[in-house]
Amino acid sequence: MKTLHEKAVALVKTYLRTETELLSVLQEIDLCKGYREQGFKSLFDYVRSLGLSENVAYNFITISRKSVQVPALKERIQDQEISLSNAKVIVSILTPENQDKWLQAAAQLPKRELEKVVAKEFPEKSVKETTRYVAEERVELKLGISEALLKKLKRIQDLESKKAAASLEQTLEAMADLYLQKNDPLEKAKRSKPLAPARVNKNPRVISAYLNHAVQKRDQAQCTHQQEGKRCGERRWLDIHHIKPLSKGGQTTLENLALLCKGHHQLLHHR
Ligand SMILES: [Zn+2]
């Protein structure tokens, strides 16, 4: 075991030294645009071609470029006072003016703590919500959430990990299924029995759950308003509208009801 441990210690030393050396070399290649000689339009494409993952390549490049502006960043990394992963946390907020404070924080705090302090002082730098296709049927989802929500998610993940550990994706899927089952009119309609055609509500002002399901199903939970042959695409804020108004003898039947979005519903009643 002792020799294995010695090996590990030595390898980590080499690994960290290699990281900082690579950082320096990439910085030089960037400054003289040496990647062009190799036939690449950008440093990023060049670094990717070396076999580094997109993420790692991006980190090297942003840190190396920031070091041109704040040379102390590279020095602290080379002296192994700041790890590359901590450097990545401060790279977007580091300036020559605030460098003393943030280089010190990056040298002292564990990564999680550092992330918290940065997020607190620069909430505008916190994550923008994005979705991006990474393969035909895979999407990368990025969003910032509160610590309280993270705790809830972890709790659900624990509950969802019955036989095997559930991933965050599996946890979200279980939550989504449960939500839709409970709240999506289309899902509810699928489970309800088909409506007898001439069924009339006893109280015409009340639309029974039964009837509601039938309307949702027929109109596919989407506004039915048509304009120049095109149907409105709204699937939010939907009302059930009486085509022939109750005041003019219209009935509360499937045939006399239609889904309309709030906007088109108002339009129809105010013209
Ligand atoms: Zn109406």
Ligand SMILES: [Zn+2]
């Ligand atoms: Zn509409």
